[in-house]
Amino acid sequence: MSKLLVTGGAGFIGSNFVHHIVDHTDHHVTVLDKLTYAGNRASLAGLPDDRVEFVRGDITDAPLVDELFARADAVVHYAAESHNDNSLNDPRPFLDTNIIGTYTLLEAARKYDRRLHHISTDEVYGDLELDDPARFTESTPYNPSSPYSSTKAGSDLLVRAWVRSFGVRATISNCSNNYGPYQHVEKFIPRQITNVLRGVRPKLYGSGENVRDWIHADDHSSAVLTILEKGRIGETYLIGADGEKDNKTVVELILSLMGQDRDAYDHVTDRAGHDLRYAIDSSKLRDELGWVPQFQDFTSGLAATIDWYRANEPWWAPAKDGVEAFYATKGQ
Ligand code: NAD
Ligand code: DAU
Numbered sequence: 001m002s003k004l005l006v007t008g009g010a011g012f013i014g015s016n017f018v019h020h021i022v023d024h025t026d027h028h029v030t031v032l033d034k035l036t037y038a039g040n041r042a043s044l045a046g047l048p049d050d051r052v053e054f055v056r057g058d059i060t061d062a063p064l065v066d067e068l069f070a071r072a073d074a075v076v077h078y079a080a081e082s083h084n085d086n087s088l089n090d091p092r093p094f095l096d097t098n099i100i101g102t103y104t105l106l107e108a109a110r111k112y113d114r115r116l117h118h119i120s121t122d123e124v125y126g127d128l129e130l131d132d133p134a135r136f137t138e139s140t141p142y143n144p145s146s147p148y149s150s151t152k153a154g155s156d157l158l159v160r161a162w163v164r165s166f167g168v169r170a171t172i173s174n175c176s177n178n179y180g181p182y183q184h185v186e187k188f189i190p191r192q193i194t195n196v197l198r199g200v201r202p203k204l205y206g207s208g209e210n211v212r213d214w215i216h217a218d219d220h221s222s223a224v225l226t227i228l229e230k231g232r233i234g235e236t237y238l239i240g241a242d243g244e245k246d247n248k249t250v251v252e253l254i255l256s257l258m259g260q261d262r263d264a265y266d267h268v269t270d271r272a273g274h275d276l277r278y279a280i281d282s283s284k285l286r287d288e289l290g291w292v293p294q295f296q297d298f299t300s301g302l303a304a305t306i307d308w309y310r311a312n313e314p315w316w317a318p319a320k321d322g323v324e325a326f327y328a329t330k331g332q
Contacts, residue, residue, distance in 0.1 A: 240280025
């Protein structure tokens with residue numbers, strides 16, 4: 001497993017994973033990334049050239065994918081269209097990348113007999129009621145809500161079929177909401193932090209009672225590395241760090257950490273079909289593979305994330321105006 005191919009390695013979680021691999025292993029990484037609006041080469045700045053190679057390309061490009069699989073020992077597949085709000089506006093790229101892209105990688109994994117780890121989301125399970133004592137487990141039935149989550153569910157099912165039908169050596173992980181450095185300003189936490197940095201009030205969809213189960217991106221990376229090293233082929237592992245918080249609480253915490261009044265935010269138009277609550281039971285990953293998250297304190301992880309955005313305006317500023325102009329057209 002010394003040569004890793006990482007798809008989507010210039011995105012939020014993929015770039016955090018590449019940093020994690022360079023810091024904690026001696027593996028070589030080749031990043032395959034299309035550099036859509038969500039990809040940013042600057043997220044890989046400073047990494048050593050002899051450890052990280054960057055290839056700009058599309059995961060639906062089968063000849064390119066073949067060439068890169070032929071020289072990799074294992075593949076970690078992060079590349080995706082990842083934002084629910086965009087999928088409500090224009091679902092087509094989600095079908096192309098999340099479904100056809102994953103299919104293209106599976107065919108290459110089959111052809112070259114390469115180990116593949118597929119990154120997925122807890123959203124494939126739909127949502128939970130606020131007062132439901134249950135959390136998602138590996139046996140929760142699939143019930144996705146949005147065009148985004150339905151294409152992720154479809155990609156998971158393709159992976160399962162390629163394992164069973166063709167013997168592809170793959171694993172799947174479904175993780176909860178990530179936060180940390182290098183996250184695009186379209187997403188909830190960076191949007192609110194950068195709003196405050198610009199003197200704009202944070203925007204809360206609907207009532208703000210929706211719950212997300214937050215995990216630091218570096219904990220997601222350590223979990224994926226653990227599965228790559230010790231996971232059983234054909235298995236699915238849920239990744240989560242017991243971080244349930246409602247959106248209102250998160251906005252108030254951001255405001256208070258940034259020295260603002262806790263109620264200095266606006267309620268805006270709700271997301272269509274907005275999932276109410278996600279919650280992960282990660283016992284299988286912890287008990288079977290011994291994984292333990294390191295970022296147990298959300299407040300200090302969030303404070304460090306705020307510091308990162310404060311210190312890295314050149315990284316996020318070019319995308320900010322376009323994102324806000326898009327949200328304005330939706331009353332958000
Ligand atoms: P992101 O949008 O920040 O990054 C996606 C990356 O994929 C970008 O660099 C983009 O350029 C690249 N990409 C898109 N289409 C491509 C294509 N056709 N070919 C090659 N590269 C392409 O996404 P993220 O938040 O980092 O999510 C990464 C993965 O993790 C996704 O599969 C997502 O479903 C999953 N996930 C995300 C979260 C979360 O909280 N963000 C939680 C669980 C799972
Ligand atoms: O659960 C994992 C998923 O988490 C991943 O699969 C997705 O790729 C990732 O984008 C994320 O999906 P969400 O839709 O939960 O994340 P988002 O950051 O878009 O929104 C988080 C919550 O905050 C959600 O309840 C909607 C709300 N929200 C979002 C924005 C952008 C707001 O209230 N205001 C906002 O401005």
